[in-house]
Amino acid sequence: MKKVKVMSLISIVLIISMLAACSGGSSEKTSKDDKKLTAWAWNINVPVLEAAAERFKKENPGFELEVIEIGREDVYSKLTTGLQAGGQGLPDIVLVEDDRIQGYAESYPKAFLDLSKYGFDEHKDKFPASKTDLLTVNNKVVGFPFDGGPTGVFYRSDIFEEAGVKAEDIQTWDQFVEAGKAIKEKTGKPMLGLDLNNDDGLYRMMMNQQGSLYFDEKDELTLSSQESMNAAKVIKQLKDEGLVKNTVGWDAWISAMVSGEVATAPSGAWLTGSITGQGKDTSGKWGVIPFPAFEEGGNRASNLGGSNYVIMNSTDKKQEAYDFLEFFSTDEETQLEAMKGGLFPTLNTIYDEPIFTEKQEFFSGQPIWSTFTAQMDSIPSVNYTGNYSLAMDESIKAQSESVSGKKTMKEAYKAAEKRLENRIK
Amino acid sequence: MSQTRIIPYLFIAPAVILFLVFTAYPIFSSLLLSFQTFEAGEYSFTGFDNYVTLFHDEIFHKALMNTFIIFIVQVPIMLILALVLSSVLNSGLLRLKGFFRVSFFLPTVTSLVAYSILFSIMLQEEGIINTVIGFLGIEAIPWLSDSFWAKASIILAMTWRWTGYNMVIFLAALQNISNDMYEAASLDGAGKIRQFFSITIPQLKPVILFAGTLSTIGTLQLFDEPFNLTKGGPADSTMTLGLYIYQNGFEFFQFGYASAIAYIVVVLVGILTFIQFKVAGDR
Numbered sequence: 001m002k003k004v005k006v007m008s009l010i011s012i013v014l015i016i017s018m019l020a021a022c023s024g025g026s027s028e029k030t031s032k033d034d035k036k037l038t039a040w041a042w043n044i045n046v047p048v049l050e051a052a053a054e055r056f057k058k059e060n061p062g063f064e065l066e067v068i069e070i071g072r073e074d075v076y077s078k079l080t081t082g083l084q085a086g087g088q089g090l091p092d093i094v095l096v097e098d099d100r101i102q103g104y105a106e107s108y109p110k111a112f113l114d115l116s117k118y119g120f121d122e123h124k125d126k127f128p129a130s131k132t133d134l135l136t137v138n139n140k141v142v143g144f145p146f147d148g149g150p151t152g153v154f155y156r157s158d159i160f161e162e163a164g165v166k167a168e169d170i171q172t173w174d175q176f177v178e179a180g181k182a183i184k185e186k187t188g189k190p191m192l193g194l195d196l197n198n199d200d201g202l203y204r205m206m207m208n209q210q211g212s213l214y215f216d217e218k219d220e221l222t223l224s225s226q227e228s229m230n231a232a233k234v235i236k237q238l239k240d241e242g243l244v245k246n247t248v249g250w251d252a253w254i255s256a257m258v259s260g261e262v263a264t265a266p267s268g269a270w271l272t273g274s275i276t277g278q279g280k281d282t283s284g285k286w287g288v289i290p291f292p293a294f295e296e297g298g299n300r301a302s303n304l305g306g307s308n309y310v311i312m313n314s315t316d317k318k319q320e321a322y323d324f325l326e327f328f329s330t331d332e333e334t335q336l337e338a339m340k341g342g343l344f345p346t347l348n349t350i351y352d353e354p355i356f357t358e359k360q361e362f363f364s365g366q367p368i369w370s371t372f373t374a375q376m377d378s379i380p381s382v383n384y385t386g387n388y389s390l391a392m393d394e395s396i397k398a399q400s401e402s403v404s405g406k407k408t409m410k411e412a413y414k415a416a417e418k419r420l421e422n423r424i425k
Numbered sequence: 426m427s428q429t430r431i432i433p434y435l436f437i438a439p440a441v442i443l444f445l446v447f448t449a450y451p452i453f454s455s456l457l458l459s460f461q462t463f464e465a466g467e468y469s470f471t472g473f474d475n476y477v478t479l480f481h482d483e484i485f486h487k488a489l490m491n492t493f494i495i496f497i498v499q500v501p502i503m504l505i506l507a508l509v510l511s512s513v514l515n516s517g518l519l520r521l522k523g524f525f526r527v528s529f530f531l532p533t534v535t536s537l538v539a540y541s542i543l544f545s546i547m548l549q550e551e552g553i554i555n556t557v558i559g560f561l562g563i564e565a566i567p568w569l570s571d572s573f574w575a576k577a578s579i580i581l582a583m584t585w586r587w588t589g590y591n592m593v594i595f596l597a598a599l600q601n602i603s604n605d606m607y608e609a610a611s612l613d614g615a616g617k618i619r620q621f622f623s624i625t626i627p628q629l630k631p632v633i634l635f636a637g638t639l640s641t642i643g644t645l646q647l648f649d650e651p652f653n654l655t656k657g658g659p660a661d662s663t664m665t666l667g668l669y670i671y672q673n674g675f676e677f678f679q680f681g682y683a684s685a686i687a688y689i690v691v692v693l694v695g696i697l698t699f700i701q702f703k704v705a706g707d708r
Contacts, residue, residue, distance in 0.1 A: 076675070077675055080674075080675050080678065084680060103678070106465070107463070107465070107466065107678040108466045108678075109465050109466045110466055111466075196570070196659075197569070197570050197655075197658040197659035197660070198655070198656045198658050198659075245550075246550050246567075246570055247549075248545060248548075248549055248550075248569050248570070249545060251546070252546075252549055389676045389677055390677055393672070393676075396658065397658075397659075397660045397661060400658060400659045400660045401660055404659070406660075419483065422481075
């Protein structure tokens with residue numbers, strides 16, 4: 001019988017230890033090391049965070065930051081799962097993009113630390129209003145602004161030259177379409193690549209440019225608004241005139257650009273990093289102009305993308321995390337480093353640095369950074385709302401139906417607005 | 426005495442506990458979740474609300490329809506192809522059997538995401554597939570941007586990946602069919618084709634049923650291909666139940682609604698499997 005007792009004891013111990021392993025794990029890890037912070041971020045953001053942590057450590061001995069590199073989409077999956085589980089398994093700091101942050105802040109009101117309680121307001125004027133407005137949700141400041149995406153039309157100067165079209169002369173979207181026709185006629189090349197069935201980036205930029213997005217400042221739907229029709233009309237025109245190359249996915253889009261198959265790419269400033277990286281041998285064949293306006297003299301500033309650092313409310317090192325991110329967000333050296341990686345800083349105290357007026361060899365000697373900084377104060381603040389993802393889903397469908405001619409433009413956007421209304425009820 | 430009675434339970438305890446924690450609990454809690462809605466960080470019980478919404482949800486209907494179309498078209502194509510391939514590979518006429526078996530099975534072991542991305546590159550408007558059919562004088566096909574062709578692309582990709590898997594199942598079963606039957610049949614004057622329909626297929630019936638059931642479940646849960654190839658587009662024409670569950674949960678934060686859809690899928694799998702057993706099963 002003794003053997004039996006021993007065996008049963010062993011099994012019990014095994015079971016208990018197994019259960020303990022299941023339940024305790026993650027929360028223990030994050031709370032034990034007294035001063036060590038963890039952060040989730042992706043790509044170029046990782047070395048920028050690490051370098052900043054090293055500098056911060058000099059003044060704050062014992063400070064420790066562990067940056068866990070996770071792919072952009074995976075960060076959101078993990079963040080959502082952690083928030084669903086009531087804040088378990090989450091790090092102290094997370095990088096969240098502009099278009100996602102209000103969705104999280106509204107769906108999970110307790111997810112992010114309210115930075116205004118820790119004194120963020122004193123830094124507010126160091127960032128553009130479009131950014132601080134974005135980060136103020138229900139009177140709470142939910143994140144530190146990091147990079148932004150002031151927009152521009154990146155163009156291949158060699159193709160423009162070949163067609164005899166002057167990019168600087170493009171002031172309005174009508175002129176953009178006309179230029180596209182001329183280029184198509186002379187060189188046979190389409191004006192731009194778009195993923196009309198899966199992405200509505202150009203539409204969003206055009207909406208932002210006109211001061212709204214899928215919702216106006218009163219949370220009213222705008223899919224069938226005049227602004228929306230303006231934007232959709234240009235996109236349909238481009239498609240109907242044969243000026244669009246259908247590029248499915250990011251890789252196809254970017255490679256169409258660098259291999260010179262299309263003449264332009266309207267996008268955020270961060271595209272600079274990708275085209276200089278992937279199109280090294282195309283140096284000197286590029287230029288950037290601000291977004292064309294919808295009418296002569298209209299607003300030419302808009303935004304696409306950008307990201308922010310949030311502190312999770314579930315952390316027990318709120319003050320430490322705040323102190324570090326306060327340093328990170330306002331430290332000029334850090335922001336300049338991020339810029340080398342192709343990110344466009346929103347910290348406006350550094351816009352007088354020499355790099356912003358330097359001529360860029362890659363862009364045929366154009367000082368492109370000043371083209372972007374010039375718009376920073378005119379980018380309209382827009383209301384993403386918690387229903388942004390749903391709205392984008394419907395907007396893409398409307399765009400797809402509108403350009404394919406299945407429905408007229410107005411019908412397509414009206415129907416999408418109706419569907420969206422039902423879905424957010 | 427009582428001590429010895431406990432022993433077997435202790436031995437099965439790890440498996441039972443793991444099952445309870447990782448299978449039974451999620452099943453139960455997602456059932457509960459399907460009766461709740463999520464509003465501003467809090468869950469609240471709303472009875473059958475999610476199911477009622479589902480009933481009127483156009484996208485859900487569309488996803489159901491798409492899944493059904495893919496199921497009706499893809500599963501038979503794939504199973505017939507697998508059956509033919511396995512019979513050919515099992516016959517004595519072929520050389521390099523091992524090479525062919527491995528080649529056909531290889532797609533099954535490739536990563537889902539990697540192959541989806543490869544397909545999305547090949548199916549671009551100026552991709553390799555359109556280039557090749559261009560040589561044959563066929564006009565470029567909008568593989569991923571037309572609602573009909575997008576479905577066709579998904580079916581193509583799924584067939585490429587899963588035919589080899591079913592082929593291996595059939596091959597294993599074929600090797601269990603006694604050669605005596607074929608010999609007897611050929612003595613009676615039955616040709617190869619007659620043998621295939623009169624011996625091979627009846628003998629394989631339970632295995633075909635098994636493969637059919639697995640494929641049914643697989644199709645109803647279809648996610649990777651539309652997620653990576655088309656994102657459900659254009660205009661929801663490749664939206665599947667699996668993808669819609671994911672979107673509702675992880676993009677729109679409606680885990681309650683997502684759970685409700687998942688439960689509908691469970692019911693559908695049950696019904697379809699039941700029908701298959703009724704139609705095909707003898708016992």
